[in-house]
Amino acid sequence: MQSWAKDAVLEVQEYVRLLARVGRAVVTPPFYYRDTVQQFDAIGIGSLTVVLLAGLFTGMVLALNSGITLDQFGARSMVGRLISASMVKELGPVLSGLMVSGRVGSGIAAELGSMLVTDQIAALRALGTDPIRKLVVPRVAAGVLMMPLLSILATGIGMVGGWVVSLLQFHVASTIYWTSVVQGLYIQDIWMGVIKPIFIGFTIVTIGCHVGLRTTGGTQGVGTATKLSVVASSVAVIAVDFMVTKVLIVLMY
């Protein structure tokens, strides 16, 4: 138990140290612009398909379930309102976050872990490159900036999915659905839908980097790091979602 607690404290300490080094590297040169653009592509464009599919089916199933329930109260025209509120504030950010943590967080941990165990990270340092600046900062920048965009797209396509089901399954007219979607949204909801993914993206990427850069034990260690990264970042996505939601509710509502 004592050893477990010590290990946990050490992990937190190293994670905080990584964040401090990232913070310093973000505001002082050198900057690796080409690597940052590559990460925008890898994290943003690379995750697009999985995030869009997740968003689409979530919107569809949400419409299906809520439509049946609302129908019992003669309120099937309210489906759009329910979908927009759920997708924008909660499901868009969280589900895209979970998708990205599975795809990107694991990829980062595996890539950095492999580089570490094959001495490529040491080679970078020997060649005069700070791995934090070269490998971590571009990924953090891409995670923080692309995650809100992915979330917005997932939310948008979720609403479209909800519209398709509302139209075909519940025969709700398109104008009624979209009017209901807009009526269900408040500006605070939109802010929440944009701000939350920033924190979620930051969490996924920094956990992936932290776990990857602390890989030990050769190729088996890379496998363990990958698994750990997915588990830790998935749980962290939900925990961060709760904490940021709580703070935003206090600040905005």
Add this chain to the structure above:
Amino acid sequence: MGPGGPIVVFDGVWLAFDEKEILRDVSFTLRTGHTKIFLGASGAGKSTILRLTLGLLKPDAGRIFVNGEQIEAMSEDDLMQVRADLGMVFQEGALFDSLTVGENVGYKLSEELQWPAERADGRVREVLGFIGLTEFIDRMPSELSGGQRRRVAIARAMAAKPRILLYDEPTTGLDPITSLTVDEEIIKLRDLEGVSSVLVTHQLRDAFFVAEHAAKKNGDVTFERADRGKADEAEFIMLKDGRIHFEGNASELRAAAGTDGYIASFLS
């Protein structure tokens, strides 16, 4: 730091990982243009010395000087300046998987030194020519053999013309013929480019070849047995349980095998 002056100095260096002591009171001096060859069993702390020299690890006690700079307490940013004059060849090459051979070799020139593309490309072709792999410039590391990867790693380490090169088991796992080509690259860099070298190996044949041969250039590069003065510039250090067990030139190492059981068993 003139010829023969100290360029790497370890002064009473101690290092332990958790409870295990890796290095105990290790002191030595590498002089400019000379070679230090570290021998010892696996886990004796040989590779650790290279990582300490680069500042990748920090000692628990003792002082380390590289190019006259005391590095053991330096920050990572300050160490980057020291590393500008150091090159390291890692055990398995440690080439960057996602970059071509040319990009690997030119990494430091284009990414860190910001050389214009044309100048960097010229230098990359020059060093690849030096190791005889120019035609591999566009290949990926995964397409190279083990020996070619080591030679590309040497090219990458030497591209920015460092004055000190560190070799971590550069011939381990290679066949004797390929090992010989790697040994010859090490000798060429030392004798033709004036690079000071630290070589960590447990391949005795390669260690003695590097210590006892010299490169000459009369049009083509030739390798011949080094005269006594030249051979004395290569010193062996044998580590045992983290301590320096022996220090001396190749002849002294052979002579010590007559009286020292550990060295005798190692050399046999």
